[in-house]
Amino acid sequence: MVQQLEDLPLLTSTVLEEHYYICDHPFEQRLDLHRYQTSGTSRNLRKNIYYSEQDEDSYIRIKTEVLDVILHNYQAIRALVDMGTGHAAATAEVIFSRLGFEVETVSFQLPIEQHLERLATFRPDVLYTMPSILDRILMAADNPVSYGIRKVILVGEVASLTWQQRVAERLGLEKGDITDTYGSIEIGTIAHYNHELDRYIVVDGIIAEGLTPQELGIHELELADDERVLVLTSTVRDMFPAIRFVTYDVVRDFQPVMVDGQSRQSFRNIVRRVGSELKHGEKISIYDIEDVVFQHVQDASIKVLTSNNLLTIQIINKSVSLDPHILEAVKHDITHRIPEIGIMIQNGLLEEIRVTHVIFDDSQHRNAVKLKRIHNSKEVL
Structure with missing residues (x-):
C-alpha cells in the first residue's frame, strides 16, 4: 500500500x-493534443511530449505567474522573445501579451545581424532569450x-552566476x-532564481526531491556531499506521467527555505546533467568551467x-588572438579548482586538458540553439 x-x-x-x-504512440493520432519535440533518446528517436x-492552460498560467513575479518592479512595456523552437518559444508571445506587453519575436536561425537590427529598432525593455x-x-x-534593455530573463540552459555577471x-x-x-x-516550468535568497525556488504545483545516485540505482556515479539529482512530481500535468520523474539534473544545496511566510523547496544552482550510461562528460560541469574561464577572460563564450x-575547452571571442599565458592560466585553474576534473586526470580517465582560442563566426552557431553543454568532438563544430 502506498502511504x-x-x-x-x-x-x-x-x-x-x-x-x-x-513509435506509434496512442496519443499521436489525437488531434486535440499539442505535441512538442525535444532531443533524442538512446535509440536515436526524437522525444514527442504531449x-x-x-496542460497547456496550466503551463501558461504558471509561467505567467513566474514572469509576473520576476517583472514586478519593472515599469516595462516592450518584450523581445529571441529563442528556439520549443514549448517556451511557442507560448512566450501569449504569456507576455497577458502581462500587458507589446511583444515581438525573432528566430534563433536568422543571421545575428538581423537580431541586432530588431533590438535596435524595437528597443525592448525585456529580453527573453537563451x-x-x-x-x-x-x-x-x-x-x-x-x-536599452532593462531586464533579461533566461530559459533553456545552465547560466552560471559568473556568466550572468559578465552579461x-x-x-x-x-x-x-x-x-x-x-x-x-x-514537466513545464520548474523553478526561477530569487536574487534576494540567491537560490532557485521551485514553483507551485511541483513536489521536488533531491536523491543520491545510489537511491537512483546509478552506483558508478559519485557526487559531492551537497549535490543531489533532482526528481519531480507535478500535480498539474495531465498527458505525461509526471510522478517521481528523474530529471538527471544535478543540483547543489537542495533544501527548503521560507518565501513570504511559506516553506518552498529550493537549490543553489544546477551544475550538470547525468545519464544512466555514464560518460566522462557527465561528470563535468559547464557551470564550474564557466566560473573559472570568466576569472581570466571577458566578452567570450565557451x-x-x-x-x-x-x-x-574552446574560448570563443572576436579577438584575432588570445594571450597564451591566459590560456595556460585557464588550463591550470580548471585542473586544480574543479575537483572532478583533477581526479579524472589523476586516475587516467582524462588526459591533460587542452584550452584553445577560436575566433567567433556566427554562421557556425545559428543552426544549434543550445550550445552550453558538453559536445562530443564528432559533432559539427
Missing part, C-alpha cells in the same frame, strides 16, 4: 523509452548598452536584472568538447 510519495517507483529514462517515447488543453543566443548577440554587438556588465545592468528560469518540456580521454 507516501517515496513508496512509488521512479520514472526513469529507461521506463519512458519503453512506454512513452515510442500536452492536453488543460544563454547561447545572448552570447551570440553580445559577441556581435559593438555597443549592447545602446539597445549584466556588457548590458549596463545590475546582476539582479538578469534572472534565470529552469524548466523541462516534460564550448566544451570531449573525445575519448581528451577534454577541450
